[in-house]
Amino acid sequence: DAGVIQSPRHEVTEMGQEVTLRCKPISGHDYLFWYRQTMMRGLELLIYFNNNVPIDDSGMPEDRFSAKMPNASFSTLKIQPSEPRDSAVYFCASSLTLGVPDTQYFGPGTRLTVL
Amino acid sequence: DQQVKQNSPSLSVQEGRISILNCDYTNSMFDYFLWYKKYPAEGPTFLISISSIKDKNEDGRFTVFLNKSAKHLSLHIVPSQPGDSAVYFCAASGGSSARQLTFGSGTQLTVLP
Numbered sequence: 627d628a629g630v631i632q633s634p635r636h637e638v639t640e641m642g643q644e645v646t647l648r649c650k651p652i653s654g655h656d657y658l659f660w661y662r663q664t665m666m667r668g669l670e671l672l673i674y675f676n677n678n679v680p681i682d683d684s685g686m687p688e689d690r691f692s693a694k695m696p697n698a699s700f701s702t703l704k705i706q707p708s709e710p711r712d713s714a715v716y717f718c719a720s721s722l723t724l725g726v727p728d729t730q731y732f733g734p735g736t737r738l739t740v741l
Numbered sequence: 742d743q744q745v746k747q748n749s750p751s752l753s754v755q756e757g758r759i760s761i762l763n764c765d766y767t768n769s770m771f772d773y774f775l776w777y778k779k780y781p782a783e784g785p786t787f788l789i790s791i792s793s794i795k796d797k798n799e800d801g802r803f804t805v806f807l808n809k810s811a812k813h814l815s816l817h818i819v820p821s822q823p824g825d826s827a828v829y830f831c832a833a834s835g836g837s838s839a840r841q842l843t844f845g846s847g848t849q850l851t852v853l854p
Contacts, residue, residue: 670844681840
């Protein structure tokens with residue numbers, strides 16, 4: 627299995643620009659999670675989906691952040707407009723309901739730098 | 742309010758010796774605990790887990806111990822190897838947020854050759 631795929635691996639943008647991060651979960655997994663890792667806050671959950679439906683978006687920091695999952699094999703996290711404080715590593719993870727409870731498999735992450 | 746705490750940001754151990762990483766939690770509803778390992782420029786990878794109905798789970802060189810009364814778990818690595826050098830995250834799930842993982846802040850383990 628290819629594992630969770632994220633793109634791009636690195637993104638450098640200027641403040642005010644729109645940023646779109648992409649994720650392809652492991653085939654057959656029905657849960658998808660978006661995390662953000664920063665030095666100050668560690669690894670924090672932003673939003674998660676079950677069967678393409680958003681279940682809990684309470685971790686999304688502001689209305690500038692939005693996430694979609696149009697189908698079982700693709701999800702996006704969008705920041706519009708981006709700000710320097712959004713600079714972080716963003717991880718996508720997926721898990722299988724019938725698997726070992728709550729074991730999530732992470733992608734390699736997207737390192738976002740907002741100038 | 743941090744529900745999962747890893748109070749040691751770093752730990753150095755000599756190759757061949759035991760590494761002990763600690764984790765404390767405050768939410769009594771947590772019923773499943775996991776350890777993840779993270780290398781630089783990679784995503785966290787699942788290492789080992791334990792259900793709250795157990796107090797020990799072993800997988801090769803890795804053993805996780807759970808003390809529910811103290812709300813404490815630990816990861817033992819024996820013997821430690823240089824390739825074990827990584828950041829280790831403790832995570833927990835359960836209760837109303839059964840599908841969510843709450844992560845600790847991580848401990849950087851360095852195994853010295």
